[in-house]
Structure formats: structure tokens, C-alpha cells
Amino acid sequence: MLPTPVSMDITEFRKRGKEMVDYIADYFEQLEERQVYPDVEPGYLRPLIPDSAPQEPESFEDVLKDVERIIMPGASSPACTELETVMLDWLGKMINLPEEFLAGKDGEGGGVIQGSASEATLITLLAARTKTIRRVQSENPELTAADIMSKLVAYASDQAHSSVERAGLIGGVKIKNIPSDDKFTVCGSALKKVLHEDRAAGLIPFFFCATLGTTPCCSFDRLLELGPICNKENIWMHIDAAYAGSAFICPEFRHLLNGVEFADSFNFNPHKWLLVNFDCSAMWVKKRSDLTNAFKLDPLYLQHCHQESELVTDYRHWQIPLGRRFRSLKMWFVFRMYGVKGLQEYIRKHVKLSHEFENLVLQDKRFEICAEVTLGLVCFRLKGSNELNEALLKSINEARKIHLVPCHLREKFVLRFAICSRTVESVHIQFAWKHISELATELLNA
């Protein structure tokens, strides 16, 4: 097994952490000598840093020097916004997103950090709602927005996360499940069937949320079939890859994202599996004007002299809250201190460990694997009744040595073993399986 890439061991953490405390204290001591407003011009930051994340790790000292050189002169504003735009470009390139999703110097797309995938789904559903209402009204000027709203319908897999249903609830539109197949994925024909029925009933399909890596079993909707349908039918396709998205930095998993070129928006959570602390949910859109058209309000106290400039991104139009934290710093530090290679190793190690667990399950005839193991999640259960598996879960969680969260896959109650800790090693997998296996024996003997 490869060693875990460790960007910083505990000894270095103690040293660097204390240096940071001094850095902050020094800042406050020298506060009065600093300018209240930065001297920089819009777009100042991008030329100062590389076009993409480094492949090899850099040192903490290198990053901190750049904080002093690049960030501090740009203060929190515009540095906060500009670093975020560039970091989302870096991350987009790491997963090989089509260029249309990147901001670059003059792109129409771009990325933003949201707090959670729930917010990304909601924001994109609302943008799609506004876009559709305007389009339908331009074709049918006699219809009111309320008339159109009452006919709008959004879709997601029956395996999609509950936050999609909630986005529909908040947005005041119908939301329907598309039945997934025996691999728990949505295919093109399933979507087509529902669209056909709904159009016939006078509804207006406007939004489809595809899932890559569903919460219950990490299944993948078939983007290559679904995307062209959505494009043809004027339906906004959003992709929720909250957990799985991080894996796409590895070339061998990138095929799971094929079809993203048909999407209008894409989201995943680096805080889930890319070593960036919570919260940091990365969202990209192909046309940022779709967001600003839906949300832009400009009172005088929020106006500034650069707001009509193409160079300036006003993220307040891209999200629900108005205020923002400087979350892109976390990405900058992590991407540079691990390097792309270090992050790839981290993902690969987790996937390898999940297959190690899968093999342990497969070797025990009492158990079955319930869904294909693609990334770091293993869905398994005792062959037998749901009651038996509920009892097993209860005994596992009550023992408090490991913790599992269950799901239903169709009629089956299923246990989910998720590899998700930064420090997990093979020894933990072996420990967990031995423990589960012993509890199963106790249960079956009882």
C-alpha cells in the first residue's frame, strides 16, 4: 500500500500553527499602518499566480509568502473574490471540466464556493426557473409568471438526495422522481417517458438534477443519454456530484463525468473528499448571466465603481447570503501543499481500501454486496431479512467502535461502509470488518 500523502505532520502543524498565531497578532499590532482600501485594479490577482494547481507539493512557507505578496495587498476585497474565481478554475482544470465552465480571462462561465450542495441545487433550480419563465413568457405574452410557475416541473432520480426535493419545495415548483434502473441509475429512456407524459398533461419540464454518486449507494446517472435529451427539450441539467466529484481528479475515474459537456451547471463538495475543511462546495455554471439575471438587485449601498466591468465578479448575485467568507484560501493551501499528485494518491488510497473491505465481505458467505463498489462506499448486508440487518446495525452502532449509516435500496435495508477519514489505513478496515463479523456471529447465534 502507498503511504498516505501527508502534507504536514503533527510536529510541523504545531510549528506552523504557532507561526500563524504570531502572524495574526503582528497584523493587529500593525493595523494602523495599513491602508484602509487596496490599491489594486480589478483582475490584479490572476497574473500573479500560476494558471493551474501544481502537480507536486509545495511547502507551507511558499504558500505563506504568497499570502503576504498577493493577498494582503488586495485586502479581503477584491482578493477574496479573485482568488475564488481562480481557485475554481484550478479545480475545474483538475477534473478536466469543459472550458465553457471556467471563468478564464473572458469566459462566460465560472465557479463559486457555496456552503453546501443543497444550496447549489437550490440556486441552479431558481436560475432555471427564472430563465424558463422569461422564455415561456416571451413566447406566450398572455401568461403570467404565476401561470407558468404552476406548470413548471423539475426532476431527479428516485435515488437523488433529499435536498433536491427540498429545492423544489422552496422554489414553489413540482418535483418528480425519475425511476432508476436495477443499477440505481437513471437512463435516458426513463426520463423521456416521464417528459412525454408531463408534456402531454400540459406541464413545463424545466430542470433535471442528475446525480453522480448517489447518497444511498454511489450510483451514477447516465449523463451521455440524459444530457442530449435535456438540451433538446430546453431543460436545465444540473449535476450533483457532491461526494463523487473529488474522484474525477484521477484520470481513471474521469470517465464517470463524461457528458458534463451537456450540463448547465455542476457541483461537488471538496469538503467531503478533497481535504478542504467544511464548508466548501464548488459550483460551476456555463453562463454566469443565468445567475445574475435571476438574482441581481443593486441598492446604492452595494454599488461600486467597477460593477459594470466584465472583469469583476459579484458573487453576491450567485448565492443566497450576501456576506461571504474567504474560503478559497483553504483550497489554495490544500491544492499547493498536497499537489495534484498528492490529492490523487489520497483518493486512490480510499478507493483501494473500500475494495479491501468489499473483498472481506465477499469472502464471507453470510453477507452480500448490494451495489457496485466504484469509489469509497461499500453497500452490504447479511443475506436475510431487513429485521436481521436492522439488528446488526443496532449492535454495531451501540458498540460505538465504528459508526455506520444505513439506507434502503428498493425494499432492502442496507448497511453502508464509507471510507472518509483523512487518517484511515488498512488496519482500520481489518479492525472494522473483524468487529462487524463478530457481531454478526453473535447475532446469528442468538
Place this chain on the structure above:
Amino acid sequence: MLPTPVSMDITEFRKRGKEMVDYIADYFEQLEERQVYPDVEPGYLRPLIPDSAPQEPESFEDVLKDVERIIMPGASSPACTELETVMLDWLGKMINLPEEFLAGKDGEGGGVIQGSASEATLITLLAARTKTIRRVQSENPELTAADIMSKLVAYASDQAHSSVERAGLIGGVKIKNIPSDDKFTVCGSALKKVLHEDRAAGLIPFFFCATLGTTPCCSFDRLLELGPICNKENIWMHIDAAYAGSAFICPEFRHLLNGVEFADSFNFNPHKWLLVNFDCSAMWVKKRSDLTNAFKLDPLYLQHCHQESELVTDYRHWQIPLGRRFRSLKMWFVFRMYGVKGLQEYIRKHVKLSHEFENLVLQDKRFEICAEVTLGLVCFRLKGSNELNEALLKSINEARKIHLVPCHLREKFVLRFAICSRTVESVHIQFAWKHISELATELLNA
């Protein structure tokens, strides 16, 4: 002038900060010895800490000891939720909120931390929308939700923050401005007039957002007139006191909150003026069931054994995102290390400094004060044209010694001097006024 209450000077910050770095490093070194799941029962935390915030400051050591004694055994869950509920009760008591808004041991209300006032307004508008749709449907079963949505109308002052209009936009409901009077406040008769017209036109008024401390000039809507109207007319009254709310911890400013007893929900931002770092927006509701009725979805992977218990608050039903950070720790540290008295002194000092600035303006015949100075904001301008004042603002902001954000009050372009830094002293006020005054002289001589 009173000295600023300093909970921690820079020398102590260096010492304590480094201790915290070691605390975190020790935690990771000992991670494997810790239990994966806490042993505590729901409601474990409340009895372990006092009922209300201390009046006098406590030491950092005292707080940290309690982190080890009270928080660590409860891990991040349920400690994160339980501390938040209790901290919102502490803060509610500090501003003397009616008991209905507190969670206590068996209250129907309670508080939650949102990221921003925008989110609080949106969440309460959405809860009001659901509540109204259900009520109207129960009275008129022939109406669809879409029929009702198309008639719903929400209100706020023409001085309200743009986030209220945005909440209406997101919620898919009409939102109308209520004209404010010559003091920039909304009074009962103004609301009544619009309600009368809208009911006559067949609309359904359902939500009024009152503002305490408007963004342009810190004016206060008349709750004591507005509240009874809302209650009688079945309109949810939400109060947005984003900035001003912190001042209500001082008895001499608490009268500004009179009438809150008529409200359904109330919000202010301790991150604005109560020394809690961004983000931390405190929101209370009288009936938390209004939130859970609007947002509750319960997939199996989010269920837990205590979810039907009255003792457990599931904040995921109270907000847009699903995940949450442990923001109540910030409140706990700040409230204890300053004590209520220290925080009151901090507010009073800022208000005193704003009056100091107001007096400097009043002594200069070239200038005028444009709105009553109640808290830490002074609205002022040169007597003369808007162009003149726009030129003054430009010269102030281009000099980059201080930074001002303008507003419009009716047809007037107005400069806003806001006291908002933790370290502000009289010397800064004097410096700023001298600077503004000199730039005005230059401008008028030109």
C-alpha cells in the same frame, strides 16, 4: 471616555493561540483513543452550564476547561446543536426577548444560527408562505397551491434591505414596499392603507418584514403599531434588526425593540456588532413547528433514534443548507470572556463615538445631519447638490485614509459614517473628521 473592554490583549492572544494549536495537535495525536460516538443522552448539555450569560468577564482558561468537560464528551453531535440552542437562549435573555422565543426546557420557540440576515428573511418568508397556503387551502379546498401563491404578497419598508426583495424573488411571491414617513420609518397607517388596497384587489397579504435599524440611516419601524395589525390580519411579522439588534443588550436601547412580542420571528447579526466573528446571524421563532412544517424531509440516511423526541432539535429543518458548522462556540467564548457588562460597554462606546462625530458635523455650518443618530451610524452631507456630495465622497474614498459607503435618503445623496471597528477610539473620530473637513474645504475652494 471609558476604556474599551479588552477581553484579551495581543500578548495573551499569542499565548492562548499557541495553546490552542497544541490542543488541536494533541487531539489528533490521541484520536484513536477517543470513542467514535458520544455516550451522552439528548438534553445532556443544558444542565451543565448556567442559565444565562455571566455579567462579569471570565478567563480563557475557565472557558477552555469547560470545552474539555462539556463539549468534548458530546463530540460535535449533539454538542453542536445543544450548545447552539442554549447560546441562543442566553442571547435572547441578554436582549430581553419574550420567553415565547426561547427554547428553554419545553418551549415551542427557540433560536438558531443562520449565516446571514438574508437567509433568516428567506427562511421565515418561506415558512410563512407554507403556513398561509395551508390555512387558505383549509378554508378554500378548491384552490390549488399555485392559485394561492399567485395571490400572496409580502411587505417591507421602502428603506428595507435589498435582501427582503430578494427573498420575495426566490420565494416566487409578490413583494411590495410600504412608504416610510419623514423619519424613514414605517407606521401602522401606511401598512393599513396598502393592506386595504391589496385585499380589495383580491391579494393575500401574508408576510411583513419590519426593520429595526435600516441600512441607509438606521431608522426604526414602529413595531407597536405594526405588530397588532399583522396579528389581526394573519400576517407573519418578521423583524430584521441585523445591525441594531446588538444594542438591545443595553437597557437604555431596549425600548427600540418594544413590540417584538407581536412578531413571529426576529433576527440580528452578532457578527455585525457583538464581537462574534463572521458568520453568525441569530434568528428566533415563536413556533419552531412553523419551520419544520415547511422544510422537513426525512430520508433514512438522515434519520436517528431521537428524532421524534421533543428534546432534540434538528436544525437541518431550520435552514437552507444541510451541513452545519459549530458556530455557537464563538458565542460561548465571546459572551463569557467579555461578560454582558463588557459587551454593553463596547456598544455604549460606539454610540458615544457616533455622537462625538455628529457633534463635529453639527458645529460645521457647511454640513447637515440627515437622519436621527440613534446608534453607531451618522448620515451627513454638505448642504448643497448631490453632485457636490458625490464629489466629496469620491475624494474621501480616493484618498484611502478612511472609507465611506453612501446612500440615498429620498432624493438626497448622503454620506454614511459608521462606527464599526473593534479598536476604534476618539482619536480616530477626530482624525476622520479633520480629514473630511479638509477635503470639503478643498472641494468648495475648487
